[in-house]
Amino acid sequence: MTIQELHQHFLDFKLVSTDTRKISKNSIFFALKGDNFNGNTYAKEALSKGAILAIVDEKEYANSKDVILVNNVLTTLQQLANYHRNYCSAKIISITGSNGKTTTKELIHAVLSTKYKTIATKGNLNNHIGVPLTLLSIKEDTEIAVVEMGANHKKEIAFLCSIAEPDFGYITNFGKAHLEGFGSLEGVIEGKSELYDFLTTNKKQIFLNADDPIQKEKLGNYIQKFGFSTTLSDYYKLNLLEANPFVSIQVEDTRIDSQLIGKYNFTNCCAAIIMGKYFSVLLPNIKEAIENYVPENNRSQIIEKEGCKIILDAYNANPTSMKAALENFNQIKEDNKILFLGDMFELGSSAYKEHQNIADLAEELIFKKVYLIGENFSKTKTKLSTFNSFDTLKVYLEENAVPKNTSILIKGSRGMALERILDLIQ
Structure with a gap:
């Protein structure tokens, strides 16, 4: 079965499942493998619980017409996600960075949802499995998808970009995270900047924190960028009013009082603000979206x-x-x-x-x-x-x-x- 043919089946119900404990009726079950499990062994159970197809990569489990044998289940999931991403008309905004990815993603989603049909990565499903699942959640009427990308070693962001093919991108920051995989802060910068590499090579739009010297230097004279700064006149001006403990921001003649603590959340809010401005969201709506956002899941x-x-x-x-x-x-x-x-x-x-x-x-x-x-x-x-x-x-x-x-x-x-x-x- 080709990816195009598999996609036709997917379009019938637009549901995929990877866990028989949470199977969705009429979904396509992808029998993924992990360190301690082999999804192939659950194909029959998935069908009995309501899946319409099961995708396996071990011949012994392809024993009915509802089971499709492929070379590699994970690769097939990723290829289907990429095909679906190009089938739909939604614009993709990719977010990566060492800190603040999920909060920034949720703020951007909140702001853009005031004007557009927007979906975003659920939780932190931001890896080689989570990104495809996010892309497959895009509906035909989705206008913008905010896709979080995580990585703990080089070449991972580049690979995720090859699946998501983002139209826009933003890097929250470069910090000392996952040093075991990246090797050093320089390795982190190189790995996270793979998002920049994809966007600049394909002449796509980049959002940036122009007060971050690394981002400013990396992008150099790249034209298709839109950023914020507290000091530089070439960028959209945003000011931190206070963070005691909640972050308050001055945007033009408007004060935004968030429910986020810490100066480190200032730039997360700023990213959502500039994307709102870029996509022509009215400032009162940006203000309302940010002020109504309440962090959860042990995040501040x-x-x-x-x-x-x-x-x-x-x-x-x-x-x-x-x-x-x-x-x-x-x-x-x-x-x-x-x-x-x-x-x-x-x-x-x-x-x-x-x-x-x-x-x-x-x-x-x-x-x-x-x-x-x-x-x-x-x-x-x-x-x-x-x-x-x-x-x-x-x-x-x-x-x-x-x-x-x-x-x-x-x-x-x-x-x-x-x-x-x-x-x-x-």
């Missing part, structure tokens, strides 16, 4: 509990985002501030140095109490309280309650699951 959430004001930023962490979070928390005008910081993952040989840097910064700034959690933080040379695991922290807090009427920042990599600390504040 504000939670009130037992008299404490808690900033829960436990979705992910790397040295760049951790430093920004600490500096922002330090500037918040509160007397009693407590830090819970969890290990940062995927740093490779840089792990000890980067954790020591964060421990030194936390010790240098003025906080009432700092708790460092995880194997890496427990190896640092510091006067701060260290715990080699969440369980040891739990035992400590059960005997030493967190004081009431304090401000608390909780930040760490996803694998640390530091949102569990909420249950210990009582």
